[in-house]
Amino acid sequence: MLRPAVILSFILIATLSTAQTVSLNLARETYFGIEADECNALRLSDNFANNPPKTALLLAYYGASTAAAPACLSNPAKKISYFRKGKQLLAEAVKLEPDSFEIRFLRFATQSKTPSFLGYNQHIEEDKRFLLANLSKGQKSVSNDRIFNKMIEFLVDSDKLTKAEQNTIRLSNQTTLK
DSSP, X not given: OOOHHHHHHHHHHHHHHHOSSOOHHHHHHHHTTXXXXXXXXXXXXHHHHXXXXXXXXXXXXXXXXXXHGGGGOOOHHHHXXXXXXXXXXXXXXXXXXXXOHHHHHHHHHHHXXXXXXXXXXXXXXXXXHHHHHTHHHHHHXXXXXXXXXXXXXXXXXXXXXXXXXXXXXXXXXXXTOO
């Protein structure tokens, strides 16, 4: 019996291969499905490359997926190229909408998952402070409880928060966290 995450991955792959433009819902589902299939990042990035995003938020998803795509590439030059492009796209999205909770989360998540030897970690503390200060606004702006909960779970599970910060998030979101 196939697990639901695997089935969702197959559906997303089929949708990405035929989609004209990437909707916010599809970008979110694909990005947060990377843990089930890390090559979702490459597929989402390639889809955005063929259908450029029209909003800063979609640009951020393009950047985050492009920066994560090297996990599915074998050519070292392509890995570096994708990673650099992802960083640039995320920077552009943050510049366009610096007060967007979701965009700042995507940069935080990308920098948190990036190996330290790549030196892409200069905004982790700034983004963490922004996210912690804007949790209630973030929940409203994301407007998708499941996606917001995935963001909160990532924050809590990251090694970037202190125990006190983790507890603050848990207390303020105890009705939405597992």
